[in-house]
Amino acid sequence: MSKNLVIVESPAKAKTIEKILGNEFVVESSFGHIRDLVSKGMGVEIDNGFKPIYEVSKEKKDVVKKLKKLAKEAETVWLASDEDREGEAIAWHLAEALNLNPATTNRIVFHEITKTAIQNAVQTPRRIDQNLVNAQQARRVLDRLVGFELSPVLWKKVRRGLSAGRVQSVSVRLIVEREREIRNFESSSSFRVVAQLTNSKGDTLQAELNHRFEKEEDALKFLEQCKNSKLSIADLETKPAKRSPAAPFTTSTLQQEASRKLSFSVSQTMSVAQKLYEGGLITYMRTDSVNLSNDAIEAAKGEISSYYGEEYSNPRRYSTKNKGAQEAHEAIRPTNMASHAAGADRQQKRLYDLIWKRTIASQMSDAKLERTTVHIEIDGNPYKFVAKGEVIQFDGFLRAYLEGTDDEEVEEKNILPKLHVDEVLEYTSISATERFTKHPPRFTEASLVKKLEELGIGRPSTYAPTISTIQKRGYVEKSDLEGELRKYQQLVLEAGNVEVNTLEERTGADKGKMMPTDIGMVVNDFLVEHFEQILDYNFTAKVESEFDRIADGSEGWVDMIDEFYKQFHPKIEDAEDAERASGERHLGDHPDTGKPIFAKVGRYGPMVQMGHVEDEEKPQFASIPKEMHIDTIKLEDALELFKLPRVVGEYKDKPVKAAIGRFGPYVQHEKIFASLKGELSPLTIDLETAIQLIEEKREQVANRNIKVFEDVDPIIEVLNGRYGPYLKQGRRNFKIPKDTEPKELTLEEAQKIISEAGEKKPKRAPRKAKK
DNA sequence: CAGTGAGCGAGCTTCCGCTTGACTT
Numbered sequence: 001m002s003k004n005l006v007i008v009e010s011p012a013k014a015k016t017i018e019k020i021l022g023n024e025f026v027v028e029s030s031f032g033h034i035r036d037l038v039s040k041g042m043g044v045e046i047d048n049g050f051k052p053i054y055e056v057s058k059e060k061k062d063v064v065k066k067l068k069k070l071a072k073e074a075e076t077v078w079l080a081s082d083e084d085r086e087g088e089a090i091a092w093h094l095a096e097a098l099n100l101n102p103a104t105t106n107r108i109v110f111h112e113i114t115k116t117a118i119q120n121a122v123q124t125p126r127r128i129d130q131n132l133v134n135a136q137q138a139r140r141v142l143d144r145l146v147g148f149e150l151s152p153v154l155w156k157k158v159r160r161g162l163s164a165g166r167v168q169s170v171s172v173r174l175i176v177e178r179e180r181e182i183r184n185f186e187s188s189s190s191f192r193v194v195a196q197l198t199n200s201k202g203d204t205l206q207a208e209l210n211h212r213f214e215k216e217e218d219a220l221k222f223l224e225q226c227k228n229s230k231l232s233i234a235d236l237e238t239k240p241a242k243r244s245p246a247a248p249f250t251t252s253t254l255q256q257e258a259s260r261k262l263s264f265s266v267s268q269t270m271s272v273a274q275k276l277y278e279g280g281l282i283t284y285m286r287t288d289s290v291n292l293s294n295d296a297i298e299a300a301k302g303e304i305s306s307y308y309g310e311e312y313s314n315p316r317r318y319s320t321k322n323k324g325a326q327e328a329h330e331a332i333r334p335t336n337m338a339s340h341a342a343g344a345d346r347q348q349k350r351l352y353d354l355i356w357k358r359t360i361a362s363q364m365s366d367a368k369l370e371r372t373t374v375h376i377e378i379d380g381n382p383y384k385f386v387a388k389g390e391v392i393q394f395d396g397f398l399r400a401y402l403e404g405t406d407d408e409e410v411e412e413k414n415i416l417p418k419l420h421v422d423e424v425l426e427y428t429s430i431s432a433t434e435r436f437t438k439h440p441p442r443f444t445e446a447s448l449v450k451k452l453e454e455l456g457i458g459r460p461s462t463y464a465p466t467i468s469t470i471q472k473r474g475y476v477e478k479s480d481l482e483g484e485l486r487k488y489q490q491l492v493l494e495a496g497n498v499e500v501n502t503l504e505e506r507t508g509a510d511k512g513k514m515m516p517t518d519i520g521m522v523v524n525d526f527l528v529e530h531f532e533q534i535l536d537y538n539f540t541a542k543v544e545s546e547f548d549r550i551a552d553g554s555e556g557w558v559d560m561i562d563e564f565y566k567q568f569h570p571k572i573e574d575a576e577d578a579e580r581a582s583g584e585r586h587l588g589d590h591p592d593t594g595k596p597i598f599a600k601v602g603r604y605g606p607m608v609q610m611g612h613v614e615d616e617e618k619p620q621f622a623s624i625p626k627e628m629h630i631d632t633i634k635l636e637d638a639l640e641l642f643k644l645p646r647v648v649g650e651y652k653d654k655p656v657k658a659a660i661g662r663f664g665p666y667v668q669h670e671k672i673f674a675s676l677k678g679e680l681s682p683l684t685i686d687l688e689t690a691i692q693l694i695e696e697k698r699e700q701v702a703n704r705n706i707k708v709f710e711d712v713d714p715i716i717e718v719l720n721g722r723y724g725p726y727l728k729q730g731r732r733n734f735k736i737p738k739d740t741e742p743k744e745l746t747l748e749e750a751q752k753i754i755s756e757a758g759e760k761k762p763k764r765a766p767r768k769a770k771k
Numbered sequence: 772c773a774g775t776g777a778g779c780g781a782g783c784t785t786c787c788g789c790t791t792g793a794c795t796t
Contacts (some may be wrong), residue, residue: 146787661774
């Protein structure tokens with residue numbers, strides 16, 4: 001039994017701190033928040049001063065029980081959760097749940113895990129800061145009110161199971177608006193002129209014309225003029241320049257770099273980093289701070305001096321540029337700078353390498369460069385060729401690490417030969433190539449995180465979950481666009497002759513980028529129309545400044561929430577009276593019958609509809625396949641869709657049909673349904689491919705069947721599932737206990753499993769709620 | 772799961788942030 005109990009948030013941190021504090025202290029972890037608003041219902045008594053109703057979270061019951069026991073036995077309890085709004089709230093919830101007196105309980109903080117920081121903290125305990133706790137309560141209650149009032153409106157107006165919130169809805173908006181920009185983008189082309197030149201000594205250099213020609217004939221005219229023009233150097237300028245290293249990693253910059261350099265997904269980066277953290281190899285990976293501890297700066301200095309040389313060392317402190325940063329932790333860095341490589345597997349090793357290099361580089365000298373710009377005159381022509389060169393005089397931090405870039409086109413910077421003013425140059429070739437303007441890029445997971453951080457939306461612990469939520473809800477999908485071929489012109493002047501070529505390139509191809517779905521767009525438009533305030537990119541920033549006022553005691557949290565709710569809630573009521581949101585678009589009328597055809601999002605997803613619901617003759621419906629969208633589908637596509645289901649052909653004397661069902665496109669033969677993936681469309685699939693898919697599926701199904709009890713009604717099947725064997729009766733599935741061999745299962749045992757599974761009713765198919 | 776887009780109308784879905792394992796139909 002120990003006199004002192006210290007409670008921190010993370011178990012890995014607890015272990016480290018326990019070692020530092022010695023045997024007078026027991027250090028335990030709360031595993032993050034232990035209490036939250038009740039999970040069922042609103043959890044806020046709106047009519048009772050917005051009183052929050054908290055409960056110990058289900059998965060934290062055991063943790064709280066254990067901490068309660070230890071707290072009772074200890075003489076002194078030290079609440080050492082993180083030094084930020086959420087950490088303060090965790091301390092307060094702990095005090096409440098463990099029956100500690102908040103007025104006397106010790107609250108300590110350290111934002112780096114070093115011996116000095118921890119010992120200092122224990123010397124200077126304070127009390128729980130109730131203002132900061134209240135700021136957190138305001139944040140929590142606001143998010144619950146927004147999320148749990150908005151989402152039900154969507155269930156009613158769009159589709160069941162949807163969700164909306166302060167963070168996810170703005171994330172979707174960014175992606176939707178970017179996609180619209182891309183769709184509305186009109187590409188224009190111009191001719192970029194590049195010359196390959198030589199001087200009298202035979203040295204070569206490349207230069208670009210300081211003008212782009214809009215018309216091919218002008219480019220041609222220019223090249224014709226160049227045939228006999230003298231090229232000479234008009235001026236030559238050399239300027240010193242420097243480059244400085246990037247700050248050490250935060251969660252968001254780590255996610256961006258790991259995406260650029262290692263092709264890691266945002267969530268993959270976090271789980272690999274978690275492993276490194278648990279192995280004691282790096283500091284905490286969910287942080288918005290670029291700060292390094294004094295110990296770390298010292299260690300980096302020593303490491304750089306001995307490994308690269310003293311002239312490479314330049315200790316620096318960085319400060320955050322992000323307004324919302326709470327900086328409860330250090331930047332992400334190696335715990336031991338002398339360890340140049342670490343990690344249990346290839347992924348861990350690669351991520352560690354990135355972290356080590358970035359940290360070390362941040363403490364190294366600037367790179368010194370020399371940039372040269374040469375202007376080359378064309379006799380009798382107003383335009384000039386420009387050549388740019390860059391020479392590294394001292395590599396500095398570049399020796400360790402260079403930050404990646406999102407730009408697709410990086411300006412080429414070559415090394416120029418020795419040149420002088422008035423020197424005459426000859427061309428070996430001058431080419432004018434048609435180049436097209438590019439639409440803004442789609443977001444990747446990582447570039448979305450970057451944007452969210454800039455807007456102050458979301459926190460290091462939520463970037464990865466947010467990306468997965470908006471995909472799970474079906475608002476956003478990763479793209480897989482093949483693009484198309486485009487012709488472009490290239491004119492080349494060589495040896496006094498101009499040749500004109502038509503070349504081909506692929507354009508519009510995009511893989512793994514974030515694209516909105518039809519549902520995503522419909523939901524977004526509905527939310528933007530009715531809840532402009534919440535969907536505003538600055539909403540989070542605005543409420544954050546209110547939270548700051550609560551934290552410093554100049555505003556009460558209930559007043560703030562009351563103010564907000566007074567104007568938010570009426571909008572909910574307005575939206576509930578609004579039309580159903582479907583994104584309906586009139587495509588045109590049927591050429592024969594004249595019936596109107598619409599595209600919209602229905603209960604089961606995007607669809608086309610022919611005729612009106614009120615009409616005497618009922619309307620016809622058809623699902624829209626993934627490759628088409630409600631806001632781009634054409635009338636003739638829609639007419640094709642009404643021809644589904646389509647008989648592809650005959651196989652074993654039975655028809656093979658193709659159609660689009662509730663779960664997407666499929667082909668069917670007797671009782672076998674095989675879904676269509678990728679480029680396959682029910683409109684175009686051929687019999688051979690369809691049969692192949694059906695046979696594959698038939699084999700899969702056969703392999704899944706272990707045993708069937710046909711004597712009972714309904715029959716019981718023993719199947720092999722993704723997670724092992726299970727029982728199936730009717731629409732219900734039952735887990736088979738681990739100690740049972742599925743092949744030897746008897747009917748009696750199977751029935752016992754089913755009856756023991758309880759009286760839970762099978763889930764019903766969703767039914768539409770009428771407005 | 773499966774070819775619809777009604778209605779009967781119970782009970783259900785949902786937020787953001789803080790932490791790790793548990794363990795899936």
